[in-house]
Amino acid sequence: MRSIEIKHLARVEGHGAITVRIEGRKVREARFEIIEGPRLFETLTIGKLPSENLSIVPRICAICTLSHRYASLRGLEKCLSIQVPEKTTLLRELMLHGEIVESHALHIFLLALPDLLGYPNAAAMTEKYSDYVIKGLTLKKFGNKVMEVVSARATHGENPIIGGFGRYPTNRELHELKDQAKALIPHAQSAIELLGPMKFPAWLDKETTFVCLKPPTKDYGLVGDSILISDGREFDVEDYRKVVNERVVSHSYAKRSRYRDAPYTVGSIARMNLLGNRLKGKPKDHYQQYKNARWKRNPMFNNIAQAIELLHALEKIQSLIDRTVDLKDPAVMKPGRETGKGTGAVEAPRGTLFHSYEVKNGRMSKVDIVTPTAQNLDDIEKYVRIAAQHMLDKGENDEEIGRQLEIVARAYDPCISCSAHLVNIVRK
Amino acid sequence: MTNRRTAFVGLGNRDRGDDAAGLRFVDDLKHLNPNYFFSEEQGLEAIILEIIKDKDVEDVVFVDTCDFNAKPGEIALLRLDSIEETVSTHKIPLSMLMALIQTEGKKAYLVGIQPESLEFETDISETVEKALERIEDTVGKMLQG
Numbered sequence: 001m002r003s004i005e006i007k008h009l010a011r012v013e014g015h016g017a018i019t020v021r022i023e024g025r026k027v028r029e030a031r032f033e034i035i036e037g038p039r040l041f042e043t044l045t046i047g048k049l050p051s052e053n054l055s056i057v058p059r060i061c062a063i064c065t066l067s068h069r070y071a072s073l074r075g076l077e078k079c080l081s082i083q084v085p086e087k088t089t090l091l092r093e094l095m096l097h098g099e100i101v102e103s104h105a106l107h108i109f110l111l112a113l114p115d116l117l118g119y120p121n122a123a124a125m126t127e128k129y130s131d132y133v134i135k136g137l138t139l140k141k142f143g144n145k146v147m148e149v150v151s152a153r154a155t156h157g158e159n160p161i162i163g164g165f166g167r168y169p170t171n172r173e174l175h176e177l178k179d180q181a182k183a184l185i186p187h188a189q190s191a192i193e194l195l196g197p198m199k200f201p202a203w204l205d206k207e208t209t210f211v212c213l214k215p216p217t218k219d220y221g222l223v224g225d226s227i228l229i230s231d232g233r234e235f236d237v238e239d240y241r242k243v244v245n246e247r248v249v250s251h252s253y254a255k256r257s258r259y260r261d262a263p264y265t266v267g268s269i270a271r272m273n274l275l276g277n278r279l280k281g282k283p284k285d286h287y288q289q290y291k292n293a294r295w296k297r298n299p300m301f302n303n304i305a306q307a308i309e310l311l312h313a314l315e316k317i318q319s320l321i322d323r324t325v326d327l328k329d330p331a332v333m334k335p336g337r338e339t340g341k342g343t344g345a346v347e348a349p350r351g352t353l354f355h356s357y358e359v360k361n362g363r364m365s366k367v368d369i370v371t372p373t374a375q376n377l378d379d380i381e382k383y384v385r386i387a388a389q390h391m392l393d394k395g396e397n398d399e400e401i402g403r404q405l406e407i408v409a410r411a412y413d414p415c416i417s418c419s420a421h422l423v424n425i426v427r428k
Numbered sequence: 429m430t431n432r433r434t435a436f437v438g439l440g441n442r443d444r445g446d447d448a449a450g451l452r453f454v455d456d457l458k459h460l461n462p463n464y465f466f467s468e469e470q471g472l473e474a475i476i477l478e479i480i481k482d483k484d485v486e487d488v489v490f491v492d493t494c495d496f497n498a499k500p501g502e503i504a505l506l507r508l509d510s511i512e513e514t515v516s517t518h519k520i521p522l523s524m525l526m527a528l529i530q531t532e533g534k535k536a537y538l539v540g541i542q543p544e545s546l547e548f549e550t551d552i553s554e555t556v557e558k559a560l561e562r563i564e565d566t567v568g569k570m571l572q573g
Contacts, residue, residue, distance in 0.1 A: 110520050122524035123508060130531040133524060134480070137473040144471055154471060 001028065004388070004398045006406055016414065018405050019251075020388045027392060030385035032377055032409060034254040042367040050076045050357075051162060053364050057355065060369070061415055062155050063106070066099045066147055067348030068369075069160055071355040074223075076162055078342020079359040080335035087327040088164045094320045095150040095160065096222050096346060100313040102143025102154075103349035104268070104306045107413040108191050109136020112303050115407040116198060132194070135187040139310070142180055146317060149173045163333035174321045181317040188311040189282075195304040196290040203390045204408065205297040208379055209259055210270035211243060213347050220271070220278040220312060222347035228274050229259065230296070237345045240354045244370050254374045263378035266351025267412065268305035269295060283312040299383050299411045306349075306413070338362040348372055350415050373414045383408050435464045435485045436567070437475060439492035439522075445550040446500075446543035449560050450492040452552060456564055460571045476525055480532040487535045490522065491563065493543040493556065500544035501555035503563060505537055539563060 006018040021029040041060055045053040057072050058065040070092050077084065109132050110122070119125035126133050144154035149169050151157025159166045210230040215221030227235040227243055235243055244257040257264070273296055276287045286308050295301045343356040351372030358366035387408045391401040438454035441447040451467050458465035464485070466475040479485055496504050504510075508526045526536035541560065544553040552560070 106520065110524060122521040123527035126524050126527035127531055130528055133528050134477070137477055141471065141473040141477060144473070 004401055004405075006402050016409070018384060018402075018409060020384070020401070020405065022388075022392065025392060027385055027389045030381050030388055030405075031251050032380050032384060034252040034377075042369055045364050045367050048364050049362065050080065050359055050364065053357070053367070054162060055158060057367075057369065058156050060371070063103055064099065064348045064350065064353070064415060065156050066095050066151060066160075067346055067353050068355070069151070069157075070096055070223075071344045071346045071348075071353045072357075073160060073162065074344025074346065075342050075355040075357045076344070076359070078344065079340040079357050080162065081337045081340060082163050082333045082335055084164060084333055085330040087168070087324060087330055088333075090320050090324045090327075091150055091165060091168070092160060093221075093223065094317060094324070095147055095157075097313040097316050097320065098143050098146025098150065100143070100222070100309060100349050101146065101317070102140050103413075104310040104313070105136050105139035105143060107349075108195070108303060108306055108310065109133060109139070112410055112413070115410055116195065116303060120403070132190070135190060139184055139187050142184055145180070146177055149177060161332065162335070164330060165332070168329040171325045174325055178318050178321040181314045181321075185282075185311065185314055188307065188314055191307040192286050192290075192304070192311060195307050196286065198304070200294075200298055200300040202294070202298075204300065204383060204386055205294060206382070206386060207297055208382070209262060209264040210273045210296070211259065211264050211266050211352060211375070212270045212274050213237070213345055213352055215275070215278075218278060220275050220280075220283075224345070227345075227352070229264075230270075230274060231260075237343050237354070240343055240345065240356065240370065244354070244375060246370065246374075252377070254377060255370075256378050257370070257375040258378055263382050264375065265299065265379045265412075266372045266375050267302055268309050268349075268351075269299065269302040270351060271347060272305040272308065279308070279312060281315060283308050283315065286311065299379070299408065302411050302413065341366070350413055351375060371415070373412070376412050376414065380409055380412050380414065433484055433486040435466065435479050435482070435488045437466045437468065437472075437479075437488065437490045439468045439472075439490055442469075443548055445545045445547050446493045446541070446552055446556040447546050448552055449541050449543075449556050450490070453491045453560060453564060453567075456560075457567060457571070460568065472520060472525070476528065480529060480534070485534060487537070488526075488529050490526070490536070490538045492522075492538065492540060493546070494538070494540040496540055496542060498542040500542050500553070501559045502542045503559050504540045504542075506540055507537060511538060 001021055001023045004020045017033045019031045020027055039060060041057055045056050054072050058068040060068050114122045114125040117125055148154045152159035212228055213224035214226040214228040215224045225237045227237060243259050246255040246257055249256050279287050290304055339360050341358040343354060345354050353372055354370040356368040384405050387404050388401060391404050438450035440450040442451055454465045454467045479488055508523060511523050529536040541556055544555045
């Protein structure tokens with residue numbers, strides 16, 4: 001038996017590796033290994049105050065920091081029986097859409113584009129496509145600015161607090177963001193025009209299941225208390241364990257998820273497949289222009305899904321600001337109780353993120369966090385295996401096989417720091 | 429490299445031992461030319477966008493700890509073709525940023541220091557401190573003419 005090893009997966013967040021074991025002409029095993037150690041956040045926050053939990057858990061990641069913070073707020077406010085007013089909700093959605101812009105711009109323009117344009121690495125692509133690199137940096141800078149204005153820092157902002165915000169952005173700050181969002185629409189459009197027509201070979205196609213949150217309104221949204229599955233089922237967010245069914249594997253610090261004993265996908269492509277017909281305006285036009293049945297079978301289409309979401313996010317930022325500026329700054333809402341449980345969920349850039357908590361007498365007593373990348377890992381391995389077998393059948397050399405496997409894994413935009421979840425060790 | 433036309437960008441993480449070296453470099457020397465010393469903590473995309481627009485900047489030097497299979501404390505001046513894509517500024521490939529800078533008509537270099545330790549919540553090691561002193565001495569003399 002021989003192995004193909006990609007020891008360090010490039011152009012992803014965090015440290016991951018891929019190993020494929022081959023016997024003769026058959027792939028016997030494909031593994032996506034998370035080599036970042038266990039993060040232990042769910043143990044760290046036990047016994048802490050909810051406000052401390054809120055500051056600790058966003059440190060799981062520096063890219064999806066506000067997704068973690070928002071999911072945590074939703075979970076904690078359920079535990080403590082807090083209902084926040086409209087302006088608070090709108091601003092939290094604004095910061096989440098800022099994170100979508102920042103994260104998707106990074107992935108599309110700076111991490112995935114070399115793969116999609118057929119370049120061996122990012123530097124080789126840059127010579128001919130430097131304008132796209134500049135667009136990506138500009139969009140990323142704007143996404144950071146949105147997060148900075150709302151949460152006080154581009155990374156790990158402390159301004160969103162239980163019950164509200166420490167400080168509300170001024171109307172002047174919001175209007176500036178709105179103008180900048182509008183000016184960046186052509187950048188997002190250029191990504192769609194580049195990625196939309198791209199063709200991907202059918203050999204990677206295989207049906208899978210998609211999962212995302214169902215927004216409470218009829219809009220395309222990132223927040224909800226209901227989990228939508230592509231098999232037609234829906235679950236209340238408190239029943240998330242019936243969807244994620246986590247388990248431990250020996251070759252990775254990240255737990256794995258399976259729905260009805262099969263892998264599934266979360267993220268932009270899941271949201272597009274399940275909610276795409278809720279889009280409006282130009283994003284809807286592009287969705288209708290490019291959507292096809294293979295979006296349900298091939299993870300490479302996650303890239304065009306992200307590009308359409310990027311455009312949607314820039315438009316949504318403007319409409320959220322329009323709704324926010326006329327509202328007065330509300331007071332911070334106080335807890336209604338000290339003991340309770342609740343699950344908060346948001347659609348982070350990479351997919352559905354769950355923060356489930358129990359609070360007893362004002363202290364954290366149970367914490368469970370399930371991240372999007374951890375949920376995707378089984379599906380990533382499935383498609384990596386398909387890719388490896390196909391390349392082997394074609395007679396490709398190990399270097400080319402490895403290159404293709406990296407392209408497949410990168411299409412998911414994995415966030416490895418998030419996925420290195422707590423592993424429980426049971427001694428027998 | 430000449431003094432006024434070189435931008436320095438310190439990369440790293442203050443919480444991880446020797447990984448703070450690039451940031452310390454900027455802390456220690458930015459008073460010599462404040463508009464041309466940048467710390468990754470300011471936001472790398474904003475820094476790069478500013479640098480490529482600045483017609484006065486001819487050279488860009490990144491300073492960071494990196495693994496080039498050397499003894500701890502050894503220093504290397506690296507060009508783009510020596511850098512693997514796995515070297516990332518925690519997200520954006522450094523090779524892409526260097527390629528972009530070169531595409532915009534400037535030169536890009538990485539001053540790499542082989543680290544001794546990247547443990548969390550530790551200070552910069554004595555070995556890397558000495559390497560940093562050598563780099564700062566050289567750059568300081570260059571800037572002061």
